[in-house]
Amino acid sequence: MREVRCSECQLRPKPLFLEHSEQEHTLVQSLKRREVRLEAGAILIHEGQTDAPLYTLYSGWAFRYKTLSDGRRQILSFLLGGDFIGVQQKMGDASAHGVITLTEAVFCVFQRDSLWELHRQSPSMGFNITWLTAHEESLVDDTLLSVGRRSAEERIAMLLILLFKRAAALQADGGASGVAFPLTQQHIADGLGLSLVHTNKTLRKLERRGLHHFEEGRLYMRDVRALAQLADLYGDGRPAQRPLV
Amino acid sequence: MREVRCSECQLRPKPLFLEHSEQEHTLVQSLKRREVRLEAGAILIHEGQTDAPLYTLYSGWAFRYKTLSDGRRQILSFLLGGDFIGVQQKMGDASAHGVITLTEAVFCVFQRDSLWELHRQSPSMGFNITWLTAHEESLVDDTLLSVGRRSAEERIAMLLILLFKRAAALQADGGASGVAFPLTQQHIADGLGLSLVHTNKTLRKLERRGLHHFEEGRLYMRDVRALAQLADLYGDGRPAQRPLV
DNA sequence: CGACGTGTTGATCTCTCTCAATTAGAGTGG
DNA sequence: CCACTCTAATTGAGAGAGATCAACACGTCG
Numbered sequence: 001m002r003e004v005r006c007s008e009c010q011l012r013p014k015p016l017f018l019e020h021s022e023q024e025h026t027l028v029q030s031l032k033r034r035e036v037r038l039e040a041g042a043i044l045i046h047e048g049q050t051d052a053p054l055y056t057l058y059s060g061w062a063f064r065y066k067t068l069s070d071g072r073r074q075i076l077s078f079l080l081g082g083d084f085i086g087v088q089q090k091m092g093d094a095s096a097h098g099v100i101t102l103t104e105a106v107f108c109v110f111q112r113d114s115l116w117e118l119h120r121q122s123p124s125m126g127f128n129i130t131w132l133t134a135h136e137e138s139l140v141d142d143t144l145l146s147v148g149r150r151s152a153e154e155r156i157a158m159l160l161i162l163l164f165k166r167a168a169a170l171q172a173d174g175g176a177s178g179v180a181f182p183l184t185q186q187h188i189a190d191g192l193g194l195s196l197v198h199t200n201k202t203l204r205k206l207e208r209r210g211l212h213h214f215e216e217g218r219l220y221m222r223d224v225r226a227l228a229q230l231a232d233l234y235g236d237g238r239p240a241q242r243p244l245v
Numbered sequence: 246m247r248e249v250r251c252s253e254c255q256l257r258p259k260p261l262f263l264e265h266s267e268q269e270h271t272l273v274q275s276l277k278r279r280e281v282r283l284e285a286g287a288i289l290i291h292e293g294q295t296d297a298p299l300y301t302l303y304s305g306w307a308f309r310y311k312t313l314s315d316g317r318r319q320i321l322s323f324l325l326g327g328d329f330i331g332v333q334q335k336m337g338d339a340s341a342h343g344v345i346t347l348t349e350a351v352f353c354v355f356q357r358d359s360l361w362e363l364h365r366q367s368p369s370m371g372f373n374i375t376w377l378t379a380h381e382e383s384l385v386d387d388t389l390l391s392v393g394r395r396s397a398e399e400r401i402a403m404l405l406i407l408l409f410k411r412a413a414a415l416q417a418d419g420g421a422s423g424v425a426f427p428l429t430q431q432h433i434a435d436g437l438g439l440s441l442v443h444t445n446k447t448l449r450k451l452e453r454r455g456l457h458h459f460e461e462g463r464l465y466m467r468d469v470r471a472l473a474q475l476a477d478l479y480g481d482g483r484p485a486q487r488p489l490v
Numbered sequence: 491c492g493a494c495g496t497g498t499t500g501a502t503c504t505c506t507c508t509c510a511a512t513t514a515g516a517g518t519g520g
Numbered sequence: 521c522c523a524c525t526c527t528a529a530t531t532g533a534g535a536g537a538g539a540t541c542a543a544c545a546c547g548t549c550g
Contacts, residue, residue, distance in 0.1 A: 064386075066386065068390070070477070072395075074389060074390045074394045076386050076389055076390075087379045088380070088383050088386075089379075090376065096387075115375070116372055119364070119368040119371050119372040120368045120369075123364045123371060124365075126364050126368060126372065127360070127361055127364040130360070130371065130374050130375035130378055131335065133379050133382065134332045134333045135335075136382060137333060137381060137385060138341050138342075140385045140389060141311065141321050141341065141342060142311075142341075144385060144388060144392060145313070145319040147438065148319040148437070148438030149313060149317040149319045150313070151506095152505080152506070184527090184528065185528075193392065193393030193394060196528095197506090197508075198505085198506050198507070200531085201506095201530085201531080202506095203529095204529090204530075204531090232314050396538095429495085429497090440539050441496095442499090442538090442539075442540075443537085443538050445497065445498060446499080446538095449498075449499090
C-alpha cells in the first residue's frame with residue numbers, strides 16, 4: 001500500500017484538473033504529510049473537532065454535514081475525487097462541519113499551515129485555491145436554491161443530474177455505463193432537506209416515470225432532458241438571456 | 246462626493262478587520278478602479294451577467310440571490326460592510342447569482358484580474374482572501390442547515406440573531422440601541438425558503454412572545470437567550486461534547 | 491386622490507412529515 | 521443449513537407545518 005507521489009497523482013491527467021509545473025508538484029509533495037485510507041461510513045472529521053488538518057480527497061466519496069442537537073442532519077455537500085476539505089476553518093478553530101465517507105476513500109493529509117505555505121511559495125496555486133473554494137461555495141449556493149425553493153421532485157431531479165455529472169466526469173467512459181452511486185436514500189434526504197419516506201416515494205415516482213434507474217449501486221440516466229426540465233436546470237437565473245436549451 | 250483612499254478606509258479600524266501594512270494599502274489602492282454608489286433596491290449584478298467586475302461592499306446592505314425561471318427566488322446571503330462580491334465566478338464566466346442593494350450602498354470596484362494581481366504581489370493578502378471566501382461559504386452552510394432542517398420559528402430566530410450580530414459588530418455601540426434593519430419580510434422569506442405570509446405570522450408570534458421587536462426600521466433584541474435556544478444556536482454540531490438530552 | 495408597496499390576519503388547501511408495517515438482502519452464530 | 525439480526529428500500533394512512541388565496545390597513549408618492 002505504497003503512497004502516491006503528487007507527480008504521479010491519478011487525478012492530474014483528468015481533463016478537470018489544471019496542468020502544473022514540476023516545481024509545483026515538488027512543493028505540494030513537500031507539504032503532504034501522509035495518506036489515510038478509510039472504509040465506507042467512517043468519520044474523517046468530527047463536527048466541532050478543533051485541530052483538523054487539511055485534506056484532499058484522492059479517491060472515493062464523502063460528504064460534509066452539520067447537525068442540530070436533536071439529531072436532525074443536513075448534508076452540506078458531497079465530496080468527490082479532487083475536492084479540498086477543511087479550508088473553511090481558521091487555524092485553531094473548531095470545525096463547523098463534520099465529514100464522513102460514503103465509500104472506501106483515500107485522503108492526502110496536509111498540515112494546517114500548508115495553506116499559507118502554498119500561498120507564499122506559489123501565488124498561482126494560492127490563487128487556484130481561492131478559486132476552488134469559491135467554486136465549492138457555488139455548489140452550496142445551488143443546493144440552497146433547491147432546498148429553499150424547489151419541490152421535492154425538482155430537488156431530486158437536480159441532485160441526480162448534478163451528482164451524475166460530477167461522477168461521470170471522473171470516470172473514463174463519461175457515464176455511458178452509468179456511474180457508481182454510493183448514497184443511500186437517507187443521504188439524499190439529508191442532502192435535500194427532505195424526510196426519508198418522502199424521498200423514497202419521490203424517487204420511485206421518477207423512476208417509474210422512466211427518468212432514471214438504479215441497479216446494483218449504479219445510477220443510470222434514462223431521460224436527462226426531462227430531469228433537467230423538472231429541475232429547471234437552465235431556467236434558474238437569467239429569465240431572458242439565453243435560449244432555454 | 247470624493248472617493249475614499251484605501252489607507253483611510255472607514256472599515257479598517259473596526260475590530261473585525263486585520264491590520265495591513267502601508268504597502269498593502271498602496272497595492273489595493275492601485276488595483277481599485279473606482280466607486281459606485283447605488284440607491285436601495287438597485288441591481289449591482291444581474292443573474293447571468295457575464296463580465297461582472299469584482300466588488301467590495303464599503304457601506305450599506307445588499308444580498309446575493311438566485312431565481313428559478315418561474316420567479317421563485319432564494320436569497321443566498323446578506324452582504325454587509327467589508328464583504329467581497331464576485332469572487333465566485335471564473336474570469337469570463339457568467340455570474341451564478343445576482344446582487345441587489347437593500348439600502349443605499351457604496352461599492353469599491355476592482356478589475357476582475359486584480360484578484361490574481363493581489364495574490365501575486367501579496368501572498369499574505371491572497372491567503373486572506375481565500376480565508377474570507379471560505380468564511381463566506383460557512384455562512385451559506387449555516388443557512389442551508391436552517392432551510393433544510395429548522396422549522397419556520399427556528400429559522401427566523403436564527404436569522405435574527407445572525408444578522409443582529411453582524412450589524413451590531415459594525416456599529417459603535419455594539420447594538421445597544423438596536424440595529425438598522427433594512428430587510429422587508431419578503432427578504433426574510435426569500436432568505437429562509439418560506440412564504441411571505443408564513444414569515445409574517447411567525448415573526449409576529451415571536452414578537453408577541455417578547456423575543457424581539459421592530460420599530461422604525463430598527464431591530465431590538467428582547468430575549469437573545471430565548472432566541473438562541475429556539476435556534477439551537479449552540480446545539481448544532483458536536484454531539485459528543487454534550488449529553489444528547 | 492388613486493396607485494403601490496409593505497405589513498397583517500383569517501380561511502382553506504396540500505405537500506411533506508410522522509407513524510407503522512412489510513420485504514429483501516447481507517452477515518452472524520449455532 | 522437455518523434462525524436471528526441489521527440495514528435499506530417500500531408502501532399505506534393520518535397529521536400538520538407551511539403554502540396559497542383573499543381582504544384590509546396604512547403610509548408614501550406622483
